[in-house]
Amino acid sequence: MPTTTPTGGGRRRAAASVPDLVARARDGDPRSVARLISLVEDESPLLREVMAALAPHTGHAQIIGITGSPGVGKSTSTSALVTELRRHGRRVGVLAVDPSSPFSGGALLGDRVRMQDHALDRDVYIRSMASRGHLGGLSWTTPQALRVLDAAGCDVILIETVGVGQSEVEIAGLADTTVVLLAPGMGDGIQAAKAGILEIGDLYVVNKADRDGADQVRRDLRSMLALADRPEGAWRPPIVKTVAQRAEGLDEVVAKLEEHFDWLQSAGELEQRRTRRARDEIEAIAVTALRSRWGDVHGRSELDELAAAVATGKSDPYTAADELLEAFTE
Amino acid sequence: MPTTTPTGGGRRRAAASVPDLVARARDGDPRSVARLISLVEDESPLLREVMAALAPHTGHAQIIGITGSPGVGKSTSTSALVTELRRHGRRVGVLAVDPSSPFSGGALLGDRVRMQDHALDRDVYIRSMASRGHLGGLSWTTPQALRVLDAAGCDVILIETVGVGQSEVEIAGLADTTVVLLAPGMGDGIQAAKAGILEIGDLYVVNKADRDGADQVRRDLRSMLALADRPEGAWRPPIVKTVAQRAEGLDEVVAKLEEHFDWLQSAGELEQRRTRRARDEIEAIAVTALRSRWGDVHGRSELDELAAAVATGKSDPYTAADELLEAFTE
Numbered sequence: 068m069p070t071t072t073p074t075g076g077g078r079r080r081a082a083a084s085v086p087d088l089v090a091r092a093r094d095g096d097p098r099s100v101a102r103l104i105s106l107v108e109d110e111s112p113l114l115r116e117v118m119a120a121l122a123p124h125t126g127h128a129q130i131i132g133i134t135g136s137p138g139v140g141k142s143t144s145t146s147a148l149v150t151e152l153r154r155h156g157r158r159v160g161v162l163a164v165d166p167s168s169p170f171s172g173g174a175l176l177g178d179r180v181r182m183q184d185h186a187l188d189r190d191v192y193i194r195s196m197a198s199r200g201h202l203g204g205l206s207w208t209t210p211q212a213l214r215v216l217d218a219a220g221c222d223v224i225l226i227e228t229v230g231v232g233q234s235e236v237e238i239a240g241l242a243d244t245t246v247v248l249l250a251p252g253m254g255d256g257i258q259a260a261k262a263g264i265l266e267i268g269d270l271y272v273v274n275k276a277d278r279d280g281a282d283q284v285r286r287d288l289r290s291m292l293a294l295a296d297r298p299e300g301a302w303r304p305p306i307v308k309t310v311a312q313r314a315e316g317l318d319e320v321v322a323k324l325e326e327h328f329d330w331l332q333s334a335g336e337l338e339q340r341r342t343r344r345a346r347d348e349i350e351a352i353a354v355t356a357l358r359s360r361w362g363d364v365h366g367r368s369e370l371d372e373l374a375a376a377v378a379t380g381k382s383d384p385y386t387a388a389d390e391l392l393e394a395f396t397e
Numbered sequence: 398m399p400t401t402t403p404t405g406g407g408r409r410r411a412a413a414s415v416p417d418l419v420a421r422a423r424d425g426d427p428r429s430v431a432r433l434i435s436l437v438e439d440e441s442p443l444l445r446e447v448m449a450a451l452a453p454h455t456g457h458a459q460i461i462g463i464t465g466s467p468g469v470g471k472s473t474s475t476s477a478l479v480t481e482l483r484r485h486g487r488r489v490g491v492l493a494v495d496p497s498s499p500f501s502g503g504a505l506l507g508d509r510v511r512m513q514d515h516a517l518d519r520d521v522y523i524r525s526m527a528s529r530g531h532l533g534g535l536s537w538t539t540p541q542a543l544r545v546l547d548a549a550g551c552d553v554i555l556i557e558t559v560g561v562g563q564s565e566v567e568i569a570g571l572a573d574t575t576v577v578l579l580a581p582g583m584g585d586g587i588q589a590a591k592a593g594i595l596e597i598g599d600l601y602v603v604n605k606a607d608r609d610g611a612d613q614v615r616r617d618l619r620s621m622l623a624l625a626d627r628p629e630g631a632w633r634p635p636i637v638k639t640v641a642q643r644a645e646g647l648d649e650v651v652a653k654l655e656e657h658f659d660w661l662q663s664a665g666e667l668e669q670r671r672t673r674r675a676r677d678e679i680e681a682i683a684v685t686a687l688r689s690r691w692g693d694v695h696g697r698s699e700l701d702e703l704a705a706a707v708a709t710g711k712s713d714p715y716t717a718a719d720e721l722l723e724a725f726t727e
Contacts (some may be wrong), residue, residue: 115715122713211716338708345707346700348437350691352718354684361680370676377675378668384675385445386542388536388682 077277085113089120092219095158100192100219108196108210118211124218126341128160129136129328132238133227135248135265137148140274141362141368145227149191151317152223159223160216160224161193162209207355210241210348223324239267239356243340244327246270249288251280265291268304276316302330360395369394411513415443419450422549425488430522430549437541448541454548456671458490460566463557464597465578470604472576474641477559479521481647482553482572490524490546490554492539494676522546537685540571540678553654569597573670574657576600576650579618581610595621598634600653606638606646669707690725699724 080170090381091099103121106113133148135141145161209226213344216224239245249269252275271292273285285306292304306324309316331337362369373391376382421429436447463478465471475491482489526542539556546554558568569575577598582605596620601622603614622634635653639646661667691700703721707711 115713118446118713118715122707125710181582214713231481340700341708342704345717346704347701348714349700349707349717349721350688352714353721354687356718356722357684357687358680371672373679374672374676377452377679378453378456378671380452380455383445383448383544384678384682387675387679388686390684391679391683 083114085120089117089124089218092215093124095189095220097189097192097196099378100215101194104194104196104212107208107215110208114211118214121214121218125214126217126225128217128221129324130213130217130226130243131244131324132242133225133248134238134245134264135250135274136253137181138253139248139250140311141227141248144272144274144309146226147309147314147317148225148320150314153191155189155321155372157218157222159192160189160219160221161191162207162212162216162224162226163193163195164206164226164228181218184329192219193219197227197236207351210344213241235362241344243331243337244269246272246324248274249284250275251278265295269302269327270320271304271306272316272320273306273308274311276311277313280285281308300334302327302336304336357395360385361391411620415446415450416571419447419454422545423454425519425550427519427522428447430545431524433545433549434524434526437538437545438536439537444541447640448544455544456547458543458551458554459654460543460547460554460556460573461654462572462575463555463578464568464575464594465580465604466583468583469578469580470641471557474602474604474639475555477639477641477644477647478555478650480644481651483518483521485651486514487552488520488550489522490551491521492542492546492554492555492556493523493525494536494539494556494558507682521590522549522551535631537681540674543571561582571674573661573667574599574654576602576654578602579614581608581614582606595625597630599657600650601634601636602646602650603636603638604641607640607643611638630664632657632664685727691721 088099088103092103103117105111106117111117133141133145142163145163147159149159194212194216196206196209196253213224213296226238226242245267246268247264249264249271250273271286271288273281275281285308288306292306297303307316307319307323309320309397328337331340361368370391373382376388390397408687418429418433422433431450433447435441436443441447455459455617463471463475472493475493479489479491522543526536526539543554543556556568556572577594577600579594579601580603603611603618605611615638618636622636627633637646637649637653639650641647658667661670700721703712703717707714707717
């Protein structure tokens, strides 16, 4: 077990096992992949060592974000997409981000049943991850979990989140390719979401295309997308119709995903997106580290003192922020 | 005009005017209030001076967040609430946060018409603020705008946002009291939102209570709220029915808002919430300042170099974050 305290011999023993774990994960051992992701999720003291060991092996996988309102058939579509990708011989990772409410303690989404079709396939790795907060925001460890799957040799990694507000923007930040799922008959939900989803999709999938209204959804979407002011050479997001439950249209989805990945590479956009993503990741880790220093003084912290002064009108937030930075950056 | 370059005589002239502006704002001059908020929104070089001048005059107002899905009647309710608060002699500020999509360039919400009922009332100050991004997230200058209205002598400040995802949580972080609006016939929207709204409301208002289904909404809400595990002495969020368009039920809303404010004070919760808010504010300003230092080197920044190394697998994000912090905190 790699869960050791970071002291003495325990550390040495555990440290020795990280390269082993990475080597085994790269050989396709699902238990080693699982263990590495657990180390990430638990923010293990070994996290830094894990990340350093994985780094040289990353950058291969196409990371695909899948988002859409509840009810559009995300889980079914993800599962059908996995099947299609396997037909093409791809090694596939799936991260399903479950927004579970701390209020109810239960998951908002539950039916991952179809994923079990792939349970015995060693070239499919499926993992549920906890979300940050009740709105399905991605945990800050999600990028690290992606690195594990990438280093483990996945050709494609699907991240599936519920599409409420912030999470769909976050997923677009993490993914090379963002797939937005829609379905007919979703009513107001789509209307409200439109402003957001039109900016993030690299590929739009109208699922449940055998139902009334599917063509209308596609027409609406097409005319709204046509309003976008895209420069010469920019990617024009295609719209694909599917019936995920009958596995219809998934071949075209896979074709468009490959087309987009080719475009990303040839346009130099892949490198840009990945550098931007790395930038965000580094910043998030640095800011988290600083925050813990700020709050980490025993008893009442420097920041608490400053906050109390601002709350009572004795100081203002800018002066307080200056004082905070002075205390910790000099 | 206080828009000057921060150099030489110009600065001195503008600097002299900040105390004047603050004094006039405190006398109830709406143009001075407007100018101060503009200085905040434009992140004027005078911002720090403005905040320092306002600080001693803050802490009086009850800040009330109003959130709810599109279609529940937020603008109408806000307007009717302003009228009722004026009947009680309260000085009222309203910040309406407009989620405008950078895609369409247009506002998602438009009808603020009813607000014009209050246009001639000097004791009502109404301001629209831009939101951050297309999902209606609050701008990081929103807390500063609240400070302006607070120092200007408002007894109550209403912040109205569209309730999509993140913004409703953000508003709960800013407000002393959070009002969640619901209405019958909103269908799936309410279902999807429920997990989130149950955690943030201090007061629930079922608007359009003359319509079919209002009692059902109240019953559902009541039984879901009853599941919450609230400690002895905790606030139990009441549910009030209104017909905002006919100004029905607003007296009870105002009564409950006052009751909640009294409870906040007697339970010591007000001080806690405000200290927590000040803490978040200070952190946000400090992190923003650090971020601009990181990105502020001419040409390619330190952070860009590190991000490129991580994106190409030459480094990992933790090592890069350590290097970033070392470069800027020593």
